[in-house]
Amino acid sequence: MVIRRKKRKAAVYEYQKDGRYFAQIADSLKEAGAEELAELGAEDVRPEFSGIHFRADKSTLYRVNYLTRLLSRCLAPLISFACHDTDTLYRKAKQIAWEDFFATGNTFAVSGNVSDSAISHSKYAALRLKDAIADHFREKTGRRPDVSVRNPDVLLNLHIRKDTAVISLDTSGGALHRRGYREETVSAPMQETVAAAIIRFSEWDGSVPLYDPLCGSGTLLCEALMRYSHIPAGVFRNRFGFECLPDFDGAVWKQVKKEADGHIRELPKGLIAGSDVSAEAVSAARTNLMGLHYGNAVSVERADFRKLPPLEAHVIVTNPPYGIRMGGDENLDMFYENLGDFLKQKCKGSAAFVYFGERKYIKKIGLKTSWKKPIKAGGLDSRLVKYEIY
Numbered sequence: 496m497v498i499r500r501k502k503r504k505a506a507v508y509e510y511q512k513d514g515r516y517f518a519q520i521a522d523s524l525k526e527a528g529a530e531e532l533a534e535l536g537a538e539d540v541r542p543e544f545s546g547i548h549f550r551a552d553k554s555t556l557y558r559v560n561y562l563t564r565l566l567s568r569c570l571a572p573l574i575s576f577a578c579h580d581t582d583t584l585y586r587k588a589k590q591i592a593w594e595d596f597f598a599t600g601n602t603f604a605v606s607g608n609v610s611d612s613a614i615s616h617s618k619y620a621a622l623r624l625k626d627a628i629a630d631h632f633r634e635k636t637g638r639r640p641d642v643s644v645r646n647p648d649v650l651l652n653l654h655i656r657k658d659t660a661v662i663s664l665d666t667s668g669g670a671l672h673r674r675g676y677r678e679e680t681v682s683a684p685m686q687e688t689v690a691a692a693i694i695r696f697s698e699w700d701g702s703v704p705l706y707d708p709l710c711g712s713g714t715l716l717c718e719a720l721m722r723y724s725h726i727p728a729g730v731f732r733n734r735f736g737f738e739c740l741p742d743f744d745g746a747v748w749k750q751v752k753k754e755a756d757g758h759i760r761e762l763p764k765g766l767i768a769g770s771d772v773s774a775e776a777v778s779a780a781r782t783n784l785m786g787l788h789y790g791n792a793v794s795v796e797r798a799d800f801r802k803l804p805p806l807e808a809h810v811i812v813t814n815p816p817y818g819i820r821m822g823g824d825e826n827l828d829m830f831y832e833n834l835g836d837f838l839k840q841k842c843k844g845s846a847a848f849v850y851f852g853e854r855k856y857i858k859k860i861g862l863k864t865s866w867k868k869p870i871k872a873g874g875l876d877s878r879l880v881k882y883e884i885y
Contacts, residue, residue, distance in 0.1 A: 506592050510571040511742060515539075516556060517663065518547040519567040523871045524692050528565045531695075535559050544656070545608075553744050556737060557751045560667050561729040564691035564722070568671055570652050570663035571740060578660035579613045581623045584653075588627035588662060594635070595741040596664060602643035603628065606665075607653040614655055624653050624662065649739050668736030674721075675731030676786045679779035680712045685814050685850075689872045690718040691728070693879055696868060697848045699723075699810045701766060708800035708837070709813045710769030713780025716793055719767050719812070725758040726788050762789040770798040800837055808844040817852035831859035838862060838884055847882040854878050 520528040525542045532540045535558050537549040560569055576587050607621030614620050629639040650665035672688040699705050701723050707715050771777050777797045784790035838847050851857055852875050865881040
């Protein structure tokens with residue numbers, strides 16, 4: 496998709512004045528997300544109420560979007576203003592030179608979030624912004640751009656908090672957790688950003704093998720591979736929202752991408768492996784891995800974890816089934832006791848990182864925990880627990 500805009504002197508928008516952007520991220524990953532942003536070259540990184548503010552030049556903004564494993568999306572603020580009613584919102588939004596971002600042939604969508612404000616309805620506020628954009632184009636050109644919820648060319652974000660509105664362009668062009676490698680899934684697959692966070696928290700560096708004995712459709716294995724082999728998280732994305740910005744620099748983006756892709760390295764055979772008792776899960780995991788660089792070096796076998804050979808001096812990462820995924824199976828207590836026995840008896844000298852969708856099962860493992868980290872995802876108050884097995 497090519498964004499074609501009329502040649503005109505673009506207005507100067509907020510993000511251009513101060514180089515500041517806003518990253519959306521799961522609340523429990525904010526601290527790790529701030530660390531990751533700093534690693535990617537962002538400056539003045541400040542976690543706040545609903546995300547992380549940061550400063551970046553063009554190459555850093557492009558790099559963050561291409562490489563981040565934890566962020567949900569990055570927003571470029573266009574304007575902010577006092578906003579006590581939807582008429583003010585409509586009037587201010589209509590004054591923006593929207594032709595700086597897209598032409599009438601392009602589609603767009605608006606997401607809205609409202610809190611602690613006189614305007615109380617997020618969907619209605621987003622609708623008023625859509626109307627302002629459509630009316631702006633209709634008055635200028637006689638045509639309205641189309642709205643596309645599924646795959647818009649331009650994605651805009653409206654945030655109103657304490658009667659201050661911020662209209663931003665989504666520089667990611669859609670949720671960044673959608674990596675593009677997941678072709679097949681089994682029930683309740685783990686979100687990619689959560690899996691990436693688990694691999695990060697494990698501090699696995701490739702010095703010992705990594706194994707997932709309950710791998711499902713292989714999300715943890717895919718994220719471990721991507722981290723070890725330095726595969727950019729956005730490697731399969733066809734386009735990014737920052738390509739719609741009026742000051743987008745194609746040469747800088749090409750250089751950022753070339754440099755990142757140049758760091759991709761081979762995965763040694765046997766370093767990452769997993770298994771699952773379900774043939775359907777094993778097939779899905781193999782399919783998802785095959786789409787990635789060096790995915791064929793990751794071994795996935797069909798096996799009941801209780802019958803696996805010893806996995807000593809490994810890093811074990813896993814997301815066992817729980818009520819939602821199992822349909823409330825009453826044998827889950829026994830399942831977790833068996834998992835605890837497996838870790839104790841067959842994983843000596845290993846560190847295990849177990850992601851519990853429901854906290855009540857932590858005590859069923861019967862092992863002393865090294866630490867617990869809350870990771871909220873999909874409406875669940877989950878915990879990642881580390882066990883050191885001596």
